[in-house]
Amino acid sequence: MPIVEINFDGLIGPSHNYAGLSFGNLAAMKNAGAVSQPRAAALQGIAKMRSNIALGLTQGMFLPHPRPNRAWLTQLSTDVDSASSELLANAMSASPMWAANAATVSPAPDTADGRCHLTVANLRTMPHRSHEWPNTLAQLRLAFGNEQHFAVHGPVPPAFGDEGAANHMRLTPSHEAPGLEVFVYGVAGGAFPARQHVEAFRAIARVHRLNPERTLFAAQSEEAIAAGAFHNDVVAVANGPVLFAHEQAFADKAALLDTCTRLVPGFEYVEVPAAEVPLTDAISSYLFNGQLVTLPGGEMALIVPSEARETASVWAWLQRHLAGNGAIRRVEVVDVRQSMANGGGPACLRLRVACDPATVDPRFLVDDAKLDRMAEVVASHWPEEIAVADLGRSSLIEAVESARAQMLDLLDLTQLASG
Template sequence: MALVEINFDGIVGPSHNYAGLSPGNLAATSNAGLTSRPREAALEGIAKMRANLRLGLAQGILPPHDRPDERWLAALATDYGAAATYLKAQALSASPMWAANAATVSPAPDAGDGKCHLTVANLVTMAHRSHEWSETLAQLRLAFADAAFAVHPPVPAPFGDEGAANHMRLCEGHGAPGIEIFVYGESGGPFPARQRRDASEAVARAHRLDPAHTIFAQQSVEAIAAGAFHNDVVAVANERVLFAHELAFEDKAGLYADIALKAPWAEIVEVPAHRVSLADAIQSYLFNAQLVTLPDGAMALILPGEARGNTAVWSWLGEMIAGNGPIRRLEVVDVRQSMRNGGGPACLRLRVVCDPATVDPRFLVDEAKLDRLAAVIEAHWPEEIAIAEIGDPALISRICAARRALLVELELIGLLDR
């Protein structure tokens, strides 16, 4: 069984809008009220996936959720027509597009039972995301129905869990046993800490991880206060490499010592705060890049265009690439519409290490399938959504029809009856 890393990208849904629902996510709140461009956003995501395929990477997709979520509104004893404006926005959110929050994934080599484990995130900290888990669970149980996987329901409230955005894995190769690093938060500023240590520990137990190969690290209070609402805004790992900001972790020395003990082959690439401030890192989403291993064994950073546009960030990256470090290549992608809502390239994908033959093929893509999906998006996704339109019945009808057309193309029409 050949294990490879597959990036499963969330397809940006037709309800993509800028309602500013996520306190602590500076991009989302600063762009609240702007007119969004769902079609452009979804096509940017398709282009990113296409670029990954051309780099030789395996690529999958997760389709958008049913929006507005009438089942959630019904649990609140209302419906979309009668709901208050803020509930309409929360029911219509396209936030499942950020698949890094879909689940936490532990590959089979790390688990005591030899299965790849996925635990769906509960996302209870934010109302607009708290109702995602049931449809995410349905999708993951379909995509990973093979006996090689174990898909778990979310950790119960109130223990907040926001998935892979707060989880990293270091290993000598994707198919080799590794160490798993769970990053939790403690609020020390104006914004909430979204990942609870209790939740991380529960996920580690469910995944049957060896405590000797598991690390729990606290995210820097300073980083959270600066707007790093998830760990993946200040750190990312891939195989042997941890790429992190100097101020990413509350006890950096303790974490680095633990890594040296449990993974002596690992290499830490740290970006100094005097070269790239937290503000620059967060504005550019330098660490919300996809750090990937290419087929020739070299590592590449897949970065948003905003990183190239930030002088401090781009200058430091240029010096890094000119050196003899493990990250040898920079690839820049345009995901501007997602970035304006607070999600970079890494937010859009869930990493799963597995044998592709064990995945439902409807969730895997090649260039030809991406062509077909792009055609559906061109034909059905709204070009623009102004905030004043979110209660418009005609818009809601178009959003629902667009998602249906995509599910028909993917032969996943059964998800309409979840």
């Protein structure tokens, strides 16, 4: 069974807006109240998926959730007509676009039963994200419904916050080989919350039936969280045997590197020194929230947002690394500015699943022709602009719900209409 890495990108939903709901996410806080462009946002995301396909990567997608989330409002004994503006903003959030938070994934070579395990994230720290998991779980159970090859699990109890793959890394000499799974959790973050709880990850490691000797729990540094690294993937990313990280990413870097060196054949650590790229530049540019991928020819590429090229310290470091024949041999730049303005870079938009593509429901896999059809629906039905003050407007709500329905119909996924 061939195992390849599939990037499942979240299609940016028609309710994409800048309500500033994510405390600790500096970009989201900075742009609170700005006018969003959902149509441009979704087309940017589709263009990123298309560029990944052009690189020879296997590409999948997840769909936007029902917005507003009427079921969640009902649980709160209200509805779209009577909910407060704050509750309605939470119910309208397009945050499921950031598929890196959808689940934690352990590929088959790492698990005791030889299946790929996925645990949906509870995302309990932020109200606007806490109601995502039921709809995410519904998609995961469709996309990975082949129980011979996959095990899809419900969320860790919400007493322990779980933010999914944005805080999880896997280091391995190849996708087919057993990997070292690194679970990065937070302890404190100064003024900002540490979102990932170590007990959530310990529970996931147990339910995924991982080998304890190849499972590592590492603390994120407090200074990284305080600087705005609300998820580990804002300051570190792994691919194959390579760990690419900022100097200030981890609380105990020496212990982490010692374990990786012992357990991962060919392990290579690529560090960006704070003296060359300050933590503030790394976070604002989302250098580490790029997609670190292996191309069909075997070379490693980093897919970064336009902001990385526009940040002098970041771009200078990348050019020096490329000239020095380092682990990253190619840098690709993508425009995801609408997502970036809400605090989500290229890596935030995708969930990595290493598996045999033939075992995945084909409705969740895309090629250029399918992306063309999706882009046509977006261009015709996604709102062009949304002001935060308009989130409760009935005409906007109708347009958002109708746009999603059109996309579900196109992709033959109308069974997800209600969640």
